[in-house]
Amino acid sequence: MHGNESAENYLETILILSQRLPVVRSVDIATELDFKKSSVSVAMKKLRESGHIIVSPEGYITLTESGRKIADCIYERHTLLSSWLTRLGVDPKVAAEDACRIEHVISAESFEAIKRHIK
Structure with missing residues (x-):
């Protein structure tokens, strides 16, 4: 499993944040990684399109089975x-x-x- 290093880092960060926070949002990821919210939004769109995350209407990010793996x-x-x-x-x-x-x-x-x- 040698995918995109950036995508792997985002997925790992979502996992870590989900263990600390009740919900994970793009702003939480941006804060954790010290990235711009716009950069995180682009990455979340790619992860959603690749089936690794689900984003609720409220903006809560959840790992799918493949993303969690x-x-x-x-x-x-x-x-x-x-x-x-x-x-x-x-x-x-x-x-x-x-x-x-x-x-x-x-x-x-x-x-x-x-x-x-x-x-």
């Missing part, structure tokens, strides 16, 4: 890689930034091997 995968990669790098002695901020880059390009095979090695 991608978001879960990226979030798992991020959290595992970030914590692993931190345990290896990498500064937590650097580890999180590196994990954010790695999570989009690592193959499923390599990620599974890292998971097995860590456990």
